[in-house]
Amino acid sequence: MAEILAGLSAVLAWQVLGFLAIGVCLGAVFGALPGLTATMGVALLTPLTFWVSPEQGLAMLLGIYCGTIPSGGIPAILINVPGTPASIAASWDGYALTRKGQAGLALGINALASTTGQLTSIAFLAFLAFPIASFALRFGPAEYFGLTLLGVSLMAGVSGGHVLKGVLSGTLGLALALVGLDPMTAYPRYTFGMSEFLDGISFVPVMIGLFGLGEVLVQISDRQSVRASAAAAIGRVLPRIADAKRMARATFSGAAVGTMVGAIPAAGGDIGAVIAWEQARRTSSDGDSFGKGSLSGLAASCSACNAAIGGGMTTMLTLGIPGDAVSAILIGALLIHGIQPGPLLFANNQAFVFSIVFLMIFASLLIMVIGILGAKPLAKVLSIPAPWLWAGIIVFGTVGAYALNNAVTDVWAMYVAGVAGFLFRKTQIPLGPLVLGLILGPLMESNLRRALILSRGDWSAMLTRPILLVFLAATLLSLLWPLIRARRGAAKRSQGRIPDA
């Protein structure tokens, strides 16, 4: 108890809270601009923290981290351009709500579900850090392969009714992920002799192109319908109590999935959000509305991608293992301030751990307030004349893609993906599975091949691993679920036809 109070009092200083507020506001800007990521924000501002106390420095960096992910959902909802990779799933239902004239409600749900996800994962961090982290540590290459296989199997689920085209789109994503050096032998594949392709195709420019530029070209093509929808109302921001009750299950299950996935090194909010969205769709009685403006779908994805923050922090603080690029930079910042993350941190400096917990709580509450108060002004972006909005998306997308690596090839990748995204939309090929394939392809291949090296090429040896078996069973269920659902539906319909006795 004394450590909790010490941790709380350390962060209640106005300087610490001031740095936290600056960090959250900067994070909100970074998240809302496609191409600027949490990693970039934390990396750029880490040097500024050298001249302040550990609490103040960490407050700003955690503020950026906790502010970026929720605000990544804002452009995803308003203009169908995810601000961060973690917000891709938020665009599926969020943008559909905007087109229905409920942009305010979608932004309100984004703010509330994001904070719920973050607070739930922080509670896990505070009370269950060690069990979660030790579970995550049991993941070897075979288990990672199982997780990515489960992710890939969700392609059909995120295809929005076009299952065959969706799975094809996913295999195209997997094929694009093959470009670059072979992960095991470093043999160049599909690089066409160009050194720019040795690292593979950058994911973020492709995402900006598919969702940003592709959407702009579609709107230019469908100008009449855009003019009609521009007049749509923003609507209320806060959900009704009945809606909140209906979303509660999806929100909390999304938070649990996001925390667990986030705790696994290298598996972040992007994967967690897709898994949570699909899980919520399957277990919902209203699963057919997912992808068409479902409040529960939006809540599940927003909650999960934010819960991954707490999950990642859990692994980082308890084991000293960075779960993603942001955690790696945070570890560096902590080391500079003389703090070594790992089991000893919990034994020797519990007050500091609780300081982190309280900083994250304050950051998530602050971003919720910003999100709710800012929803209506932000939604005004929809009243900007469409061509002006398109110009903004194109120029920010272009420079954002370039800024990632200062490479013009990333801008080429974005433009090619933009044209592809336009043609895909026009031919009703879903984009979600392509992105899923592009993210998961390299992870799936490298982990399967690592697992086979460890088992000396014996495929059956992998089947002795219980966590992998659970993932394989979940994958099988995921693939068979559409058939099971169809059979159950047919059975219900046939029961309905039987006359009452």
Place this chain on the structure above:
Amino acid sequence: MRHADTICGALLAALGCGLIVSGAAFPAGAGGLPGAGFFPQAIGALMALLAAALLLRGLRGRSEGPFSIANMREVAVIAALLLAYLLLWGSGWFVVRTAVFLAIMLSLLGQRWIPALGYASALAVLVYLAFDAGLNVTLE
């Protein structure tokens, strides 16, 4: 025949076959381990199979008329403008180049020249300040 499905199916089937053939040329794995060509071939086979199904569905499906895109001319002009902007990337005068590109784009989309030029210039300056001056991304 459904044109879009047929064309997509044929293109992706060809890509899948291409992956299978090219994957065979990559070094094989040693000691029963998959080599660099294993995943390209597996993905290629899956893609070819699914694309063949889409192709068949397209050929057998009821015709929805020829595949066409509304306002195709405007889309093509904007795409060409984007290509020109990209080809001139790094040639200097970022703010001026971007402002001119955006102003032309806005005027092509029916906006009046003077407000378009004003907005385009403001946007170009804002992007330059945010990225070059603020984030140290060299824009030239």
